[in-house]
Amino acid sequence: MAASSVFRPGLFNHKVAIVTGGGTGIGKAISAELLELGCSVVISSRKAERLETAAEEMRQKIPQSSPASVTPLPCNIRNEEEVKALVSSVLKQFGRIDFLVNNGGGQFSSPAELMSSKGWKAVIDTNLTGTFHCCKEVYTAWMKQNGGVIVNIIADMWKGFPGMAHTGAARAAVDNLTKSLAIEWAHSGVRVNAVAPGTIFSKTAMQNYKEYGPQLFKMSVPFTPAKRLGVPEEISSTVCFLLSAAASYISGATLKVDAGQSLYHSMWEIPNHSAWPTAPEGENLEALKELLNPPSKL
Numbered sequence: 001m002a003a004s005s006v007f008r009p010g011l012f013n014h015k016v017a018i019v020t021g022g023g024t025g026i027g028k029a030i031s032a033e034l035l036e037l038g039c040s041v042v043i044s045s046r047k048a049e050r051l052e053t054a055a056e057e058m059r060q061k062i063p064q065s066s067p068a069s070v071t072p073l074p075c076n077i078r079n080e081e082e083v084k085a086l087v088s089s090v091l092k093q094f095g096r097i098d099f100l101v102n103n104g105g106g107q108f109s110s111p112a113e114l115m116s117s118k119g120w121k122a123v124i125d126t127n128l129t130g131t132f133h134c135c136k137e138v139y140t141a142w143m144k145q146n147g148g149v150i151v152n153i154i155a156d157m158w159k160g161f162p163g164m165a166h167t168g169a170a171r172a173a174v175d176n177l178t179k180s181l182a183i184e185w186a187h188s189g190v191r192v193n194a195v196a197p198g199t200i201f202s203k204t205a206m207q208n209y210k211e212y213g214p215q216l217f218k219m220s221v222p223f224t225p226a227k228r229l230g231v232p233e234e235i236s237s238t239v240c241f242l243l244s245a246a247a248s249y250i251s252g253a254t255l256k257v258d259a260g261q262s263l264y265h266s267m268w269e270i271p272n273h274s275a276w277p278t279a280p281e282g283e284n285l286e287a288l289k290e291l292l293n294p295p296s297k298l
């Protein structure tokens, strides 16, 4: 495997991690870096086939000498019983869970007045309740007795974000959940932190907003001091730092990994949802690559 992590090889040898949403985008980059550092990684999300494909791709890159392994296990984090089954299956197979990365999540965009109760619930259940399910189950089944580290991936919408009322509320709630759990579980040797990415290029994220196309993501570039989008690897290295002993005195924190985007008040003067740009004919995701430096491998 070509070394790309800045951390030392073997840093996470014999550790075990669950990464939700670990088969795509940011979650896939987190899983790949953990594997590179020797961790056994369970990647989990709803779509079994996509997980299998991602796992096979990652498996090819694990050197024979490494204790690392990648295991795809489907689970809808909205369903508490499925989360219980996931955690129980990981403990049965590996006998421990050192790290939990709550990355699985997402939303659709919509003006608040057009959001149905079902749509609101789907987003809250995924991003807030799903994260709670995973934290609670991993804690009670393993970390309470043995310690561990949890990282929640959220989104910085603190100043409000038109078209994103449901997810903005859910992510702010997870920011607060992170702090409460950091206090409640400190006595068990559990650290709980969050990472708030800026605008990060990933194919799946882009596809999710395909009606707006690259224009939507481009919208954030003028408001980012670095004048570029982020790449998933820039989130994964932060997550690996927080999981490592280098962060042993960090708990209850939210790290903004956004190249200073959130410092711009005007970032949030983004247009109302009805005025969001639509994808111009002929433009595709490749057009965004010019805005990446370094380029994303994903």
Ligand SMILES: CCCCCCC/C=C/C(=O)SCCNC(=O)CCNC(=O)[C@H](O)C(C)(C)COP(=O)(O)OP(=O)(O)OC[C@H]1O[C@@H](n2cnc3c(N)ncnc32)[C@H](O)[C@@H]1OP(=O)(O)O
Pocket: 105, 106, 107, 108, 109, 110, 116, 118, 119, 120, 122, 123, 126, 155, 199, 204, 205, 208, 216, 217, 219, 220, 270
């Ligand atoms: C200026 C900077 C701009 C940058 C913006 C981007 C920043 C953010 C980036 C990211 O977060 S990238 C992550 C991208 N990935 C995702 O978002 C994943 C997407 N999908 C999901 O997580 C889930 O599908 C969901 C959105 C939580 C929906 O859950 P579910 O799978 O249960 O969906 P459904 O059963 O289909 O729908 C349930 C319910 O939800 C409503 N709804 C769903 N989609 C839409 C939509 N596109 N528009 C309006 N409403 C929607 C709807 O009420 C559904 O009920 P029914 O209509 O089926 O009765």
Ligand SMILES: NC(=O)C1=CN([C@@H]2O[C@H](COP(=O)(O)OP(=O)(O)OC[C@H]3O[C@@H](n4cnc5c(N)ncnc54)[C@H](OP(=O)(O)O)[C@@H]3O)[C@@H](O)[C@H]2O)C=CC1
Pocket: 020, 021, 022, 023, 024, 025, 026, 027, 044, 045, 046, 047, 048, 050, 075, 076, 077, 078, 103, 104, 105, 106, 107, 126, 130, 153, 154, 155, 156, 196, 197, 198, 199, 200, 201, 202, 204, 205, 208
């Ligand atoms: N890209 C960006 O600019 C930003 C992203 N984020 C957040 O980072 C995280 C990763 O995003 P990104 O990689 O860009 O986008 P992706 O769409 O690639 O990642 C979302 C992942 O979540 C999984 N997921 C969604 N719903 C569920 C569920 N109910 N149960 C289990 N897994 C689920 C999806 O898999 P499946 O469909 O198989 O379930 C998918 O793997 C998300 O929480 C996102 O909102 C935050 C800020 C900015």
